[in-house]
Amino acid sequence: MTLLVPLPVILPLLGAGAALMLSGRPRAQRTVSLSVLTAVVAIAAVLLVRADQHGPQVAWLGAWTPPLGISLVADRLSALMLLVSAVVTLLVFAYSVGQGMTGDAREAPVSIYHPTFLVLVAGVSNAFLAGDLFNLFVSFEMLLFASYVLLTLGGTATRIRAGTIYVVVNMLSSSLFLISIAAVYAATGSLNLAQLAQRIEELPDAVSLTLQLLLLVTFSVKAAVFPLSLWLPDSYPTAPAPVTAVFAGLLTKVGVYAILRMQTLLFPDSPLTDLLLWAALVTMVIGILGAVAQSDIKRMLSFTLVSHIGYMIFGIGLATEAGISGAVFYVAHHITIQTALFLVVGLIERRAGSTALLRLGGLARLAPVLGILFFVPAMNLAGIPPMSGFLGKVGLLQAGLEAGTPLAVALVAGGVVTSLLTLYAVAKTWTIAFWRTPEQAHETAQALPNPGEEADTQHPSVTMVRHRGHVHVGGTAYAPFDLEAARRVRDDDEPDRDLYQLLRDDQLPDRLPPSMVLPTAALVAFSLAFTLVAGPLFGYTDRTAKDLLQRSPYVDAVLGGGSR
Amino acid sequence: MSTNLTLIVTASALIGCGVYLVLERSLTRVLVGLLVMGNGINLLFLIAGGRAGDAPLKGSTAPSAMSDPLPQALVLTAIVIALGTTAFLLAMAHRSWQLNSNDDVQDDVEDASIRRLAAADEASDSHDLATGGQDDDVRTEEGA
Numbered sequence: 181m182t183l184l185v186p187l188p189v190i191l192p193l194l195g196a197g198a199a200l201m202l203s204g205r206p207r208a209q210r211t212v213s214l215s216v217l218t219a220v221v222a223i224a225a226v227l228l229v230r231a232d233q234h235g236p237q238v239a240w241l242g243a244w245t246p247p248l249g250i251s252l253v254a255d256r257l258s259a260l261m262l263l264v265s266a267v268v269t270l271l272v273f274a275y276s277v278g279q280g281m282t283g284d285a286r287e288a289p290v291s292i293y294h295p296t297f298l299v300l301v302a303g304v305s306n307a308f309l310a311g312d313l314f315n316l317f318v319s320f321e322m323l324l325f326a327s328y329v330l331l332t333l334g335g336t337a338t339r340i341r342a343g344t345i346y347v348v349v350n351m352l353s354s355s356l357f358l359i360s361i362a363a364v365y366a367a368t369g370s371l372n373l374a375q376l377a378q379r380i381e382e383l384p385d386a387v388s389l390t391l392q393l394l395l396l397v398t399f400s401v402k403a404a405v406f407p408l409s410l411w412l413p414d415s416y417p418t419a420p421a422p423v424t425a426v427f428a429g430l431l432t433k434v435g436v437y438a439i440l441r442m443q444t445l446l447f448p449d450s451p452l453t454d455l456l457l458w459a460a461l462v463t464m465v466i467g468i469l470g471a472v473a474q475s476d477i478k479r480m481l482s483f484t485l486v487s488h489i490g491y492m493i494f495g496i497g498l499a500t501e502a503g504i505s506g507a508v509f510y511v512a513h514h515i516t517i518q519t520a521l522f523l524v525v526g527l528i529e530r531r532a533g534s535t536a537l538l539r540l541g542g543l544a545r546l547a548p549v550l551g552i553l554f555f556v557p558a559m560n561l562a563g564i565p566p567m568s569g570f571l572g573k574v575g576l577l578q579a580g581l582e583a584g585t586p587l588a589v590a591l592v593a594g595g596v597v598t599s600l601l602t603l604y605a606v607a608k609t610w611t612i613a614f615w616r617t618p619e620q621a622h623e624t625a626q627a628l629p630n631p632g633e634e635a636d637t638q639h640p641s642v643t644m645v646r647h648r649g650h651v652h653v654g655g656t657a658y659a660p661f662d663l664e665a666a667r668r669v670r671d672d673d674e675p676d677r678d679l680y681q682l683l684r685d686d687q688l689p690d691r692l693p694p695s696m697v698l699p700t701a702a703l704v705a706f707s708l709a710f711t712l713v714a715g716p717l718f719g720y721t722d723r724t725a726k727d728l729l730q731r732s733p734y735v736d737a738v739l740g741g742g743s744r
Numbered sequence: 745m746s747t748n749l750t751l752i753v754t755a756s757a758l759i760g761c762g763v764y765l766v767l768e769r770s771l772t773r774v775l776v777g778l779l780v781m782g783n784g785i786n787l788l789f790l791i792a793g794g795r796a797g798d799a800p801l802k803g804s805t806a807p808s809a810m811s812d813p814l815p816q817a818l819v820l821t822a823i824v825i826a827l828g829t830t831a832f833l834l835a836m837a838h839r840s841w842q843l844n845s846n847d848d849v850q851d852d853v854e855d856a857s858i859r860r861l862a863a864a865d866e867a868s869d870s871h872d873l874a875t876g877g878q879d880d881d882v883r884t885e886e887g888a
Contacts, residue, residue, distance in 0.1 A: 314818055321825050328832055337843045341850045344771060344836060348849065351778050351829060352766065358785045358822055365815065366792035414855075 184227060185239035185252045188220050188262060188305035192298040199294035206291070210277055213294045217270040217301065224263040231259040232720065236737035238311070247372050247739055251311030255734055256724040257508060261308045261437055264512045267706060268429050268519050269301050271699045275523055276422035278695025279530075292329065300326035300426070307434045311738060313364060313371040316438065317357050320402070324350050327431060330423045331415065338418050346415035353401035360394035367391060374738035377445050377731055385451075392447045396456075399442065403435025405493055406463035409486045413470065416485075417478035421526020424478065428485050429519030433511055436492045440507065443496055444728040445735075456497030457587050464490030464591075464598040471605045477525050477535040480609060484561065484602055485518055491598075494591050495576050498583050504725035506575035509718060513568040516707040520557040523700045527553065527692055528613070537612045541621030541680070544614040549697065551614050556704055558610060562603035568710035573599055575718065622680035751791050758784030771837040771847040775830065782826045789815040789822075 195216035202208045231237055236255035240246050254262065276293070303323030310316040328350075332343035365371055367387050368379040380388050397408070404412040412432070416424050443456075467487025474480040492514070495507025529535050531547050544551040560567040573595060580592040612621075710717065727733045762781025765773050797811035798804075837847040844850075 314821070318821065318825075325828060325832070332836065332839075335839050340836060340840050340843060344840065344849050347833060347836065348766070348771075348774055348778075351833075354825075355778070355781055355785055358782075359788060361818070362785065362788040362792045362815075365789070365818075 182237055182239040184223055184230075185237050185254050185309065186241065187223050188227075188266070189252070189302050189309065191216050191219055191223075192302035192305065196295040196298035196302070199298060203291040209291070209294050213273060213298060214270075214277070216298060217266070217273055220301065220305065221263070221266040221270055224259065224266040227254045228256075228259040228263050230254075231256050232723070235733055238737050247370075247375055250315055251372065251374075251738055252306075252309040252315075253311040253373075253734065253738060254309055255737070256720065256727055257437070257440070258308045260508065260512060260720065260724065261433070262305060264515050265304055265308070265430050265433075266301075268515055268703070269297075269304070269426060271703045271706070272422050272426045272429075272519060272523065273297060275425075275526070275696055275699040276420075278693055278699065279420075279422065279526070293333070296326045296329045297426075299323075300330065304430050304434060308437060311373055313361050313373065313376070317354070317361060320357065320434070321354065323431065323434065324354070327427060331419045331427075333420060333423065342415040342418040345411055349401065349411040353398055356394065356401070357398045360391065360398055363394060364391055372738070373441070373445055374735045377735050380446055388447065389451060392442075392452055395442050395446075396439065396452065399435050399438040400459070401435070402432065403439060403493075404432050404486050404489055405459050406466055406486070406490070407459075409463065409467070409489070412486055413479055413482040416482045417476065421522060421529060425519045425522035425526065428482070428522050429515045432485065432489060433515050436489065436496075436507075436511055439493070440496050440504070440728070443499065444504065445731055448729070448731060453497050453499050454587060456493055457591055460490045460493035460497055461591050461594045462490075463487065463493060464594050468598045468601040468605065472601055472608075474605075475537045477528065477537065477540075477609055477613065478522070480605055481518070481521055481525065484605065487598055487602070488514055488518075488561070491573065491576055491595060494595065495579065497591075498579055498588060499729075500579060500583055501722065501725045501729055502579035502582055503576070504728055505718065505721040506572065506579050508721040508724050509568075509575055510572040512717070512721075513572045513707070513710055516703060516710070517557050517560050517569065520700065520703040520707055521554075521561065523703060524550070524554045524557065527696060527700060530696070531692055537609065538624070539621065540613040541616045541618040542614070546618075546683075547692065550692070553697075553700055553704055554614070555610060557707060558606040559603075560707060562606055563599045564603070566711055568707065568714060571711065571714050571718075618680035618683055746795065747791055748796075751787050755784045755787035755791065758787065769848045771833065771840060771849055774849065775833045775837065778833075779826065779830065782822065786819045786822060789819045 195212055198212045199209045202212060227237060231254050236253055237259075238254075239252045241250045241252065243249070276297070300323050303319050303321075303326060306319035306322060307316060310319055328343065328347050331346055332339045361371065364376065367383055368376055370376055370379060380391070383391075401408045401411075416427055419427065464487050467483055467485075467490060471480050471483035471487060474483060488510075491510050492507045495503040495505075495510060498504070525535055527550055528540070528543065531550060532540055532543060534540060556567075560569045563569040563573045565571075577592050577595055580588045580595070759781050762777045762779075762784060765777025765780065768774060768777065793812040793815035795811070798809050800810040800813040840847045
């Protein structure tokens with residue numbers, strides 16, 4: 181049965197090759213990709229059951245004698261992540277087929293969408309299964325490369341601009357990852373996670389603290405933990421809707437998974453839990469304040485994504501069984517909910533031609549189904565009972581109160597505030613985009629000063645003084661170059677006309693294609709199903725947390741006990 | 745374990761130069777910086793491998809005299825990945841040059857608009873939007 185373990189990685193890779201060969205035949209391509217993704221869902225489900233009943237499933241590749249060679253491990257945590265991500269990627273893929281992204285000549289001149297998407301899936305699966313640090317690095321590179329291509333699909337000016345920042349940031353973090361790997365190898369002489377778990381304990385404190393900090397910074401960039409999260413809200417919103425959805429759902433969670441694995445398996449004594457808790461608090465609060473200030477739905481959601489990463493880091497930072505159990509539940513919940521929301525935003529963009537709040541209005545009448553599809557996951561994100569967002573948050577807050585330290589209590593307060601502000605942000609979006617009439621929207625937009633026009637002609641009262649090569653505005657000095665650059669940068673994807681004008685000119689598609697609505701609805705239903713199975717699922721995450729804290733199930737399964 | 749000082753000095757010089765170049769605006773310079781830094785990091789792996797020895801070929805060298813083959817395999821993988829990244833970044837720099845006739849890393853849209861608003865001394869759109877719907881009339885008068 182351990183033969184099953186590598187399949188979630190191998191099948192998508194083979195599928196990618198097949199899809200590339202079938203590049204002239206969209207129908208055959210679609211069949212291959214969909215059947216591969218369905219198979220991955222089935223395999224992940226089997227792995228989940230087996231990991232739960234028989235302990236971690238280990239596969240050694242390359243026929244080396246363990247502990248040499250490459251190990252793939254599916255324990256409870258990996259199997260759960262794998263299953264949730266497989267379901268989500270399948271539905272997102274069905275959505276993108278419905279959107280016609282793959283055959284669209286304008287979007288992608290070569291038929292690269294299918295193969296790239298499958299490589300992304302392979303990378304994500306490999307990251308969850310990787311049993312050694314270097315394999316983890318390779319899977320990060322796989323999924324990052326696929327994401328570079330998907331993010332810059334079509335090569336429009338906006339995507340190249342956002343893509344540049346994304347690629348450079350991620351390459352830097354990959355470099356840092358390589359440095360950490362070199363340091364870990366120099367200190368311990370191994371990269372296998374199970375062996376590292378035994379050897380790092382014997383290192384001097386200063387050395388292991390250095391290693392932990394290096395790895396933590398690396399993974400925090402991927403997971404978008406606050407001081408290292410600034411790349412995310414800028415780059416994600418520019419990609420096509422299904423791509424943003426799968427990025428938002430999965431890529432950051434791979435980083436969170438890596439942090440969780442590292443904290444529990446490699447550094448169980450965790451001298452840095454306080455640092456993690458502070459980072460979690462700042463991520464939650466700053467992220468959600470960013471979301472409140474946004475006037476575009478995609479950007480708003482990107483900021484809530486950053487903010488809610490804080491909840492997961494909170495659970496990991498507590499390092500108690502309840503905390504980790506809550507964090508694992510929250511990751512599973514958040515993958516589905518964030519993906520669902522981005523898919524719905526894709527539908528909004530399709531239906532109304534824009535996602536800028538200034539241009540939207542009256543969607544509840546125009547597309548009632550869309551209203552329901554947005555409302556349910558939005559309330560779930562904010563944590564309205566009885567949905568899974570509420571259950572996940574309650575789990576984490578209880579764990580925080582149980583821990584009882586002043587910092588943990590501060591985080592509980594921060595978590596509640598964040599939850600309320602999330603509700604405010606999504607409710608604001610709901611009211612503006614769905615409730616007011618398109619006419620009101622048009623009038624409001626007209627009344628606001630046009631941000632595109634030059635400032636000094638509109639507001640002669642503002643003093644701009646040029647002094648010693650700087651432009652002084654009020655109390656702040658800017659380099660003239662900076663102001664010039666700031667004026668040049670525009671969002672080129674913005675349409676010229678708002679919903680009201682489009683409606684008046686009757687230039688909107690009449691209805692949404694069912695092939696896009698159905699996968700979205702299925703994903704929303706899947707996220708609601710978390711409520712129904714919440715009891716057993718919390719039981720499962722509790723067992724997961726126990727495994728993670730004990731560490732022996734993982735280490736024994738990989739090393740077969742005793743060996744080192 | 746004794747370490748090779750030359751390797752350490754070279755690696756730190758390469759990584760230092762790389763970081764400096766990455767801070768540049770031009771994407772090609774950033775790329776060169778990343779490559780220089782990557783080479784420095786590859787040297788770090790050689791340091792991590794411990795003392796230099798003979799070729800690690802089974803049968804030709806005694807196991808005790810071999811150098812550690814694993815870091816070299818890791819470096820090889822890293823080099824291959826760097827090759828792919830270079831190709832992709834060059835393509836992006838070229839596309840950026842086609843579109844903007846330069847390959848500068850551009851500002852974050854949000855950052856730019858904040859700076860624009862600061863220069864104009866205004867509040868952001870969403871600040872006004874938050875009150876949207878209720879006092880439309882008031883604001884229309886203000887705008888007029």
